[in-house]
Amino acid sequence: MNKKEYGIVIVSHIEELAEGVVRLLKEAARDVSITCAGGTDEGEVGTSFEKISSAISENSADKLLAFYDLGSAKMNLEMAMEITEKQVHLMDTALVESAYTAAALIQADAPFEEIIDQLKPLKIK
Numbered sequence: 001m002n003k004k005e006y007g008i009v010i011v012s013h014i015e016e017l018a019e020g021v022v023r024l025l026k027e028a029a030r031d032v033s034i035t036c037a038g039g040t041d042e043g044e045v046g047t048s049f050e051k052i053s054s055a056i057s058e059n060s061a062d063k064l065l066a067f068y069d070l071g072s073a074k075m076n077l078e079m080a081m082e083i084t085e086k087q088v089h090l091m092d093t094a095l096v097e098s099a100y101t102a103a104a105l106i107q108a109d110a111p112f113e114e115i116i117d118q119l120k121p122l123k124i125k
Helices: 015-028 049-058 071-083 095-107 112-122
Strands: 006-012 034-038 063-068 087-091
Touching (some): 006 095, 034 049, 049 071, 071 087, 087 095, 095 112
């Protein structure tokens, strides 16, 4: 696998949703490191700080764009970001559309600034 500078982390309250988004992204970005965390440690609806921390550490990229579905996922992501040495950019954007756009642009070796510009219209207000 060609190591890209940036990777992607997907966080969802539903394990299958997180895994499904990764599956979709891999269609456009086969060489991008994409990891996910979905559901609680007990397999319920919710998020897990431990799963999120693992998704960050298991991603082969040192710079990550992190996408999430709902507010408590963001809270757990922010806590996980505090304990990692990786550079994690929290993306407050529409989950599927923006993660797909970012993955395709990373695959095409687009500069970080271009990725951020492309995601601006997908920002959640």
